[in-house]
Amino acid sequence: MSKKNSEYLINRKDNQYEVVIGLEVHAQVLSESKLFSTSATKFGAEPNTQVSLVDAAFPGMLPVINEFCVKQAIKTGIGLNAKINKRSVFDRKNYFYADLPQGYQISQFKDPIVGEGKVILDMPEGQKEVGIERLHLEQDAGKSIHDLDPQNTFVDLNRSGVALMEIVSKPDLRSPDEVSAYIKKLRSIMRYLGTCDGNMQEGSLRADVNVSVRAKGSKDFGTRCEIKNVNSIKFMQMAIEYEANRQVDLIEEGKSIDQETRLFDTKKNETRSMRSKEDAHDYRYFPDPDLLPLEVSNEFINNLKNNIPELPDDKKKRFIDEFKLSAYEATILVSDIDTAKYFEEVVAKMGKNKDIKLAVNWITGELFAVLNNKNLEISQSPVSAKNLAILVNLIKNGTISGKIAKTVFELMLDGDKDPQKIVEEKGLKQQSDPKAIEALIDKIINDNREKAIEYKQGKEKLFGFFVGQAMKASGGKANPQLINEILKKKLQ
Amino acid sequence: MSDITKQSLTELVVNIKDKKLSSTEVTKAFIDRSEKSKELNAYITEDFTSALDKAKKFDQKPNLDLKLPGIPMAVKDLFCTKDVKTTAGSKILNNFVPTYESTVTDNIWREGAILLGKLNCDEFAMGSSNETSFFGNVQNPIDKDLVPGGSSGGSASAVAGQLTPITIGTDTGGSIRQPASFTGTVGLKPTYGSCSRYGIVAFASSLDQAGPMAQNVKDCALLQEVISTYDPKDSTSIDFKRNQYSKELTNNIKGKKIGIPKEYRVDGMPKEIEDLWQKGIQFVKDCGAETIDISLPHTSYALPTYYIVAPAEASSNLARYDGVKYGFRAKGENLIDMYEKTRSEGFGAEVQRRIMIGTYVLSSGYYDAYYLKAQKVRKLIKNDFDEAYKKVDAILTPSTPSSAFKIGEKTNDPVSMYLNDIFTVPVNLAGLPGISIPAGHDSKGYPLGLQIIGKAFDEQNILNIAFAMEEKINFKNKITDWWIK
Numbered sequence: 001m002s003k004k005n006s007e008y009l010i011n012r013k014d015n016q017y018e019v020v021i022g023l024e025v026h027a028q029v030l031s032e033s034k035l036f037s038t039s040a041t042k043f044g045a046e047p048n049t050q051v052s053l054v055d056a057a058f059p060g061m062l063p064v065i066n067e068f069c070v071k072q073a074i075k076t077g078i079g080l081n082a083k084i085n086k087r088s089v090f091d092r093k094n095y096f097y098a099d100l101p102q103g104y105q106i107s108q109f110k111d112p113i114v115g116e117g118k119v120i121l122d123m124p125e126g127q128k129e130v131g132i133e134r135l136h137l138e139q140d141a142g143k144s145i146h147d148l149d150p151q152n153t154f155v156d157l158n159r160s161g162v163a164l165m166e167i168v169s170k171p172d173l174r175s176p177d178e179v180s181a182y183i184k185k186l187r188s189i190m191r192y193l194g195t196c197d198g199n200m201q202e203g204s205l206r207a208d209v210n211v212s213v214r215a216k217g218s219k220d221f222g223t224r225c226e227i228k229n230v231n232s233i234k235f236m237q238m239a240i241e242y243e244a245n246r247q248v249d250l251i252e253e254g255k256s257i258d259q260e261t262r263l264f265d266t267k268k269n270e271t272r273s274m275r276s277k278e279d280a281h282d283y284r285y286f287p288d289p290d291l292l293p294l295e296v297s298n299e300f301i302n303n304l305k306n307n308i309p310e311l312p313d314d315k316k317k318r319f320i321d322e323f324k325l326s327a328y329e330a331t332i333l334v335s336d337i338d339t340a341k342y343f344e345e346v347v348a349k350m351g352k353n354k355d356i357k358l359a360v361n362w363i364t365g366e367l368f369a370v371l372n373n374k375n376l377e378i379s380q381s382p383v384s385a386k387n388l389a390i391l392v393n394l395i396k397n398g399t400i401s402g403k404i405a406k407t408v409f410e411l412m413l414d415g416d417k418d419p420q421k422i423v424e425e426k427g428l429k430q431q432s433d434p435k436a437i438e439a440l441i442d443k444i445i446n447d448n449r450e451k452a453i454e455y456k457q458g459k460e461k462l463f464g465f466f467v468g469q470a471m472k473a474s475g476g477k478a479n480p481q482l483i484n485e486i487l488k489k490k491l492q
Numbered sequence: 493m494s495d496i497t498k499q500s501l502t503e504l505v506v507n508i509k510d511k512k513l514s515s516t517e518v519t520k521a522f523i524d525r526s527e528k529s530k531e532l533n534a535y536i537t538e539d540f541t542s543a544l545d546k547a548k549k550f551d552q553k554p555n556l557d558l559k560l561p562g563i564p565m566a567v568k569d570l571f572c573t574k575d576v577k578t579t580a581g582s583k584i585l586n587n588f589v590p591t592y593e594s595t596v597t598d599n600i601w602r603e604g605a606i607l608l609g610k611l612n613c614d615e616f617a618m619g620s621s622n623e624t625s626f627f628g629n630v631q632n633p634i635d636k637d638l639v640p641g642g643s644s645g646g647s648a649s650a651v652a653g654q655l656t657p658i659t660i661g662t663d664t665g666g667s668i669r670q671p672a673s674f675t676g677t678v679g680l681k682p683t684y685g686s687c688s689r690y691g692i693v694a695f696a697s698s699l700d701q702a703g704p705m706a707q708n709v710k711d712c713a714l715l716q717e718v719i720s721t722y723d724p725k726d727s728t729s730i731d732f733k734r735n736q737y738s739k740e741l742t743n744n745i746k747g748k749k750i751g752i753p754k755e756y757r758v759d760g761m762p763k764e765i766e767d768l769w770q771k772g773i774q775f776v777k778d779c780g781a782e783t784i785d786i787s788l789p790h791t792s793y794a795l796p797t798y799y800i801v802a803p804a805e806a807s808s809n810l811a812r813y814d815g816v817k818y819g820f821r822a823k824g825e826n827l828i829d830m831y832e833k834t835r836s837e838g839f840g841a842e843v844q845r846r847i848m849i850g851t852y853v854l855s856s857g858y859y860d861a862y863y864l865k866a867q868k869v870r871k872l873i874k875n876d877f878d879e880a881y882k883k884v885d886a887i888l889t890p891s892t893p894s895s896a897f898k899i900g901e902k903t904n905d906p907v908s909m910y911l912n913d914i915f916t917v918p919v920n921l922a923g924l925p926g927i928s929i930p931a932g933h934d935s936k937g938y939p940l941g942l943q944i945i946g947k948a949f950d951e952q953n954i955l956n957i958a959f960a961m962e963e964k965i966n967f968k969n970k971i972t973d974w975w976i977k
Contacts, residue, residue, distance in 0.1 A: 053592060057812040059585065060572045060594060060691040062726050092808050094854070098827055103811020153827070155816070284854035286863060289697035289805050291727050 008175030036063030082117025131170030515562025584838030594691025612646030641671030666916025673941025685730030807850025
């Protein structure tokens with residue numbers, strides 16, 4: 001494998017292969033109730049406690065569309081720069097399974113609510129545009145639990161009927177890294193919009209991954225395989241790597257690739273055939289006669305458009321323009337909505353005379369390190385944006401040095417303490433009185449006359465020794481800049 | 493007061509309101525007659541004890557402002573009734589007791605009516621003779637071993653036999669109008685979207701509609717007034733201004749233009765039916781209306797279209813009866829085996845036939861040729877009516893191509909059975925209201941019906957025409973109580 005010019009290629013003897021990937025992402029709509037019923041959608045509830053007669057498909061029960069879910073889908077479509085279809089149709093996808101009470105899933109087949117759009121990825125080598133084919137609304141199925149009993153399968157219908165958005169990309173992705181960036185970008189956009197929490201552990205975001213390979217430079221697509229229901233970015237990347245190599249090996253052996261659906265075995269790190277094209281289900285899609293076509297007005301769409309929050313791409317641009325951040329810094333800060341919020345709150349609390357660069361360094365340095373160590377989200381940060389802003393200001397106005405600030409920061413972690421108070425209580429205020437420092441330095445030079453002479457004769461590295469002594473004598477509180485200035489003068 | 497069960501709904505309501513009859517007396521009378529009428533096999537589930545309790549309770553504190561004060565009523569077993577077994581005429585729901593009430597029945601109980609029991613019907617409303625019911629044939633009170641029609645056969649038999657003063661059925665392709673015609677009763681299929689489908693066991697969602705079945709037009713109008721409400725729980729329910737159908741009922745139809753569609757003069761139609769139709773034309777003229785010859789050119793495609801659309805929807809609607817959640821479950825080696833055995837044993841032959849037809853026409857490779865094409869033809873059929881209604885206010889046709897046939901006569905010939913729906917099916921496909929009224933007898937003395945088809949949401953108009961014709965026809969049903977020993 002080589003990554004020349006950061007291109008992801010698979011090498012065999014004299015041949016180089018390009019990998020073509022398209023994703024069908026299933027994102028759970030963030031909503032209080034289900035797509036066609038009023039049952040709750042809370043994660044982790046006791047089995048079968050969030051199930052209505054509609055969700056369990058009792059005789060004579062009828063679906064009624066949840067307007068909020070429609071709004072969420074349209075908002076997501078707007079976030080994906082996509083065409084919103086004013087008329088869309090719900091279809092029935094028919095198949096039998098124990099956790100599918102109706103015997104069909106209500107989905108959108110021919111006429112989805114959202115059409116073509118695009119997403120911009122920030123890759124190390126520059127920006128990359130990924131096309132969105134469509135976004136449609138559909139119901140989730142229930143959950144079959146096979147490992148509670150040796151004989152029986154148990155069914156939990158809490159998830160049955162929960163709204164999902166299926167977001168289908170064009171086959172524009174070319175590497176596992178791009179897939180990772182794409183998923184993260186989708187998640188970021190949806191979290192900004194509040195349309196999906198993006199929680200992959202809880203299954204709120206999962207994907208079917210379509211993989212094919214072709215000779216480098218070829219314009220034709222190879223035969224693709226679909227890897228079903230992968231629920232982490234790492235597994236997606238592993239599955240793609242395995243699958244692409246498997247396909248290349250087949251081609252190299254002169255064999256052909258069968259179009260099929262495969263499963264990724266996370267323990268063995270391999271994909272396995274689930275069903276061939278011939279065995280593919282015939283879902284007998286047809287428009288659901290219980291639901292009229294979904295029609296939304298321009299006004300309805302525009303109302304949503306006008307209330308779309310600033311999205312990551314715009315926010316990044318603004319951070320660069322307004323705060324003079326580098327593209328790299330801005331990308332880090334906007335990738336997660338809570339990080340962006342935290343940063344903007346710090347900026348706001350710093351007041352007029354602020355050092356934004358310094359704040360960015362503290363957030364992406366000290367704060368991120370702490371969050372990482374404690375495995376916390378920024379929304380759970382032990383240090384509030386307000387107190388971090390105070391701390392940065394204390395450094396900026398010379399009250400404490402950067403070094404002391406680290407000590408203060410450690411103390412702030414315990415109960416989000418006010419740094420101002422810590423500095424006062426612990427007497428950590430920086431010594432910035434030139435006369436006092438001069439006196440202190442005079443004493444040190446006096447005590448170390450020989451070293452002072454050596455320095456003056458050219459042993460310049462002794463300067464550090466004097467700085468260290470001065471710092472030590474001040475208990476670390478002396479303003480290092482002043483020490484430097486005064487020392488230089490005195491040792492001339 | 494004697495002969496309580498011979499009284500119409502309207503008479504019973506007046507007598508209860510005037511305190512000449514109590515709900516208990518009325519309820520008891522219908523229970524007694526129902527008890528004596530077991531041979532008709534009209535009921536699947538009787539709820540007599542509870543009905544009597546409710547009647548007594550009503551009499552203790554009667555609310556006489558209601559539209560159906562203390563009126564006992566049996567309903568088709570396709571309506572889910574809270575805490576009362578609801579089978580849809582199928583083995584697969586033989587043990588199913590809903591925890592909820594259909595909107596239509598809920599509307600009825602709210603107006604003071606009392607549930608007598610659940611009436612027999614073809615399995616999942618699939619049939620035209622009530623012979624597909626898991627609970628056996630229903631006898632037509634007109635004559636022994638005569639089918640009452642279907643699928644609302646139990647409902648028609650119960651009204652004609654005076655086991656219930658009035659009832660409700662459902663009509664997907666003629667299931668109210670055809671049995672009404674076979675039993676000499678009045679049956680209205682309202683506009684699609686008029687009555688909520690919430691809580692009605694679904695057959696074909698885009699065609700199913702509940703409606704009243706009664707002894708006369710006025711009763712029919714009164715019940716329609718009660719059951720037709722806008723219901724947000726049914727996404728296909730339509731919020732339109734509903735009339736006070738019984739209050740606004742008038743026999744003044746002077747100047748109304750009635751269309752006579754030539755395409756309903758089908759090959760092989762018995763002369764008796766043609767004669768009845770001509771008689772009907774004369775009656776509407778006598779009422780001061782004008783008849784106009786019209787054309788509904790796509791009529792001959794209605795039946796094949798219906799037998800694609802309805803089974804397609806049914807095949808999907810009935811997927812939920814899989815033995816997993818409720819209803820009948822057969823033992824199986826694994827999930828697939830359980831499914832196969834449950835559905836093979838739980839569904840009867842006609843239901844299985846329609847599930848197979850429906851599955852076939854939706855299959856990839858056949859969808860365009862069948863389902864999609866049928867949807868296009870359905871649009872053309874609707875357009876035919878739209879065109880016709882530019883010229884006329886309503887359309888008059890026979891209800892059925894023949895009178896009631898013998899039990900077993902058509903069971904081995906499904907196509908001949910399906911042909912029974914030839915005049916009723918276009919109305920469902922177009923989503924229009926249609927009413928069947930008894931208009932005469934054939935040579936055997938069996939009743940024959942005429943159908944009046946209206947514009948969408950124009951129930952009042954066809955009720956008025958039916959009301960005016962009813963007066964002129966002065967039909968008397970020949971019921972001998974042959975089944976009462």
